[in-house]
Amino acid sequence: xxxxxxxxxxxxxxxxxxxxxxxxxxxxxxxxxxxxxxxxxxxxxxxxxxxxxxxxxxxxxxxxxxxxxxxxxxxxxxxxxxxxxxxxxxxxxxxxxxxxxxxxxxxxxxxxxxxxxxxxxxxxxxxxxxxxxxxxxxxxxxxxxxxxxxxxxxxxxxxxxxxxxxxxxxxxxxxxxxxxxxxxxxxxxxxxx
Amino acid sequence: xxxxxxxxxxxxxxxxxxxxxxxxxxxxxxxxxxxxxxxxxxxxxxxxxxxxxxxxxxxxxxxxxxxxxxxxxxxxxxxxxxxxxxxxxxxxxxxxxxxxxxxxxxxxxxxxxxxxxxxxxxxxxxxxxxxxxxxxxxxxxxxxxxxxxxxxxxxxxxxxxxxxxxxxxxxxxxxxxxxxxxxxxxxxxxxxx
Numbered sequence: 001x002x003x004x005x006x007x008x009x010x011x012x013x014x015x016x017x018x019x020x021x022x023x024x025x026x027x028x029x030x031x032x033x034x035x036x037x038x039x040x041x042x043x044x045x046x047x048x049x050x051x052x053x054x055x056x057x058x059x060x061x062x063x064x065x066x067x068x069x070x071x072x073x074x075x076x077x078x079x080x081x082x083x084x085x086x087x088x089x090x091x092x093x094x095x096x097x098x099x100x101x102x103x104x105x106x107x108x109x110x111x112x113x114x115x116x117x118x119x120x121x122x123x124x125x126x127x128x129x130x131x132x133x134x135x136x137x138x139x140x141x142x143x144x145x146x147x148x149x150x151x152x153x154x155x156x157x158x159x160x161x162x163x164x165x166x167x168x169x170x171x172x173x174x175x176x177x178x179x180x181x182x183x184x185x186x187x188x189x190x191x192x193x
Numbered sequence: 194x195x196x197x198x199x200x201x202x203x204x205x206x207x208x209x210x211x212x213x214x215x216x217x218x219x220x221x222x223x224x225x226x227x228x229x230x231x232x233x234x235x236x237x238x239x240x241x242x243x244x245x246x247x248x249x250x251x252x253x254x255x256x257x258x259x260x261x262x263x264x265x266x267x268x269x270x271x272x273x274x275x276x277x278x279x280x281x282x283x284x285x286x287x288x289x290x291x292x293x294x295x296x297x298x299x300x301x302x303x304x305x306x307x308x309x310x311x312x313x314x315x316x317x318x319x320x321x322x323x324x325x326x327x328x329x330x331x332x333x334x335x336x337x338x339x340x341x342x343x344x345x346x347x348x349x350x351x352x353x354x355x356x357x358x359x360x361x362x363x364x365x366x367x368x369x370x371x372x373x374x375x376x377x378x379x380x381x382x383x384x385x386x
Contacts, residue, residue: 029270029306032262058252059271066256069225077222078252113222 003037004153004175005190014181014188018156026153027060027125038175039067042123042151045173049148051121053077053114055140057096057107057132060125064153068123077113079136081105092142094135107135109143116144127152127174130161137170154178157191196230197346197368198383207374207381211349219346220253220318231368232260235316235344238366242341244314246270246307248333250289250300250325253318257346261316270306272329274298285335287328300328302336309337320345320367323354330363347371350384 001009013021025031042064054076056065062078069076081096082105090111097104114120120140127133133150140147147170155162155174165172177191194202206214218224235257247269249258255271262269274289275298283304290297307313313333320326326343333340340363348355348367358365370384 023303024305025268028273028303029268030259030262031268032259032266035259036263059255059273062252062255063259063269066223066225066228066259069223070229073225075218075222075224076256080221080252110216110221112217 001190002175003041004034007031007034008154008176008178009188012188014183014186016183018158018181020154020156020178020181020188022125022154030063035063035067038064038153039071041175042068042121042173043071046121046149046151049121050119051148052117052119053121053145055079055109055114055120055122055136056124057081057136061123064123064125064151068121068151072121075113077109079107079109079139081107092139094138094142096135097129097131107132107139109139111143114140114143114145118143118145119148120145121149121151122147123151123153125153127155127161127165127172128159130159130165133161133165137165149173151175194383195368196234197227200224200227201347201369201371202381205381207376207379209376211351211374213347213349213371213374213381215318215347223256228256228260231257231346232264234368235261235314235366236264239314239342239344242314243312244341245310245312246314246338248272248302248307248313248315248329249317250274250329254316257316257318261314261344265314268306270302272300272302272332274300285332287331287335289328290322290324300325300332302332304336307333307336307338311336311338312341313338314342314344315340316344316346318346320348320354320358320365321352323352323358326354326358330358342366344368 054069057079065076150172152174155177157177181188247262250272258269343365345367348370350370374381
C-alpha cells in the first residue's frame, strides 16, 4: 500500500451508499503534509511531461492543484461551479452532474486563463462517474489546449468514470483505486497497481 | 507598497460596481509563488500566536489557508457552503450573505474537526462587508475555540467589514487595504499601514 492508501485505511470511513468519507484529512479538514506528499507524488509520475498549467474544479481539488502546481512551478486554475460577477468576459463552459450533491452545475473557466499553447495536467480529489473530469477535459479542449495527464487522489474503481476516461486514451493515474468497500464490515479493498 | 499591493496594481482590474478583479493571479488562476509568499507573510505576522488550526471558507480561501497552514505546520479546515452528503454527523452552521453572488448560503463545519482546545487563525482572500468572516467567527466560537487572529489578503477599506470586526476586538491583518478605486481612471489607492 502507498501512503494515501494507508491513510485511507487509517482515517477513512465507509458509509452506506458507496460513500467514502475522508473529511478529516483530505476534503474538509486537510492534512498539509499529506497534501505536500500528494503533490510530490503526482510530480514524480508526470515529470516527463512539459506541463504549463494545472487545472481542477472547486472546491476540494484546489489544495491538491496548488500542491502539484508548486512542484511544476506553473500556475493553477480552478474551474468555478456557477456564474460569478468576478468572472467576466468570454468563458468556456461545461455542464457537470455531481455524484455528491445530486445536482447539475455549470462549470466555467475564463478564456483569459487558458490558451491553445497550454499543456494541462488535470487533478482532482475524487473520480467516480467522471462527470466533473469530462467537464474539465471539454473545457481544456475547447480552449485548444492539450490534456497531457490526469491525476486523481482517490478513484472509485467500481464506478465507470476511470474506465471510460482511460478508454478515451487519456493518461489517467489514481493514487488509490478503491475496488470495493463495505460499510457493514468497514473494509476497503484497493486495486493492485 | 508590499508585494501584494504591487501585484494588484500590475494585474488587478477595477470594474464598475466596486469590483476588483484579481482572477488572473489570486482567485481563479492562481500564481503559486504569490500564494507561497502570502503564506509566509501571514506566518511572519502571526508567528507569536500558538495556532492549532487554520480556518477558511470555500473556494478561493482554500489555497491561502493551505499556504499559511504549511508554515505553521497545522491542519487547515475549509467551511462548506451547502449541505453535502460528504459531511455527516453533527455540524456547526452559520448563515452567510455573499457580496459577490448576491445570495445567502448556509456555511457548515463538521463538529469532528473543531474543538474547544483549538486556537484558530481565520484566513480569506477578500473582506468586504464581513459576512463570510462573521460566519466563520461564529462557527469557531460555537465550537468553544479561540479566534486568535484573522488574515485577509485584500480588504475593501471603503466597506464596513474590516472596521466592524476590528471594533469587536479581533486582531485582523490585511495585506492590502483598498481605500478607494475608480473604474474609469483605473486607479487604486491603498491605505497606508
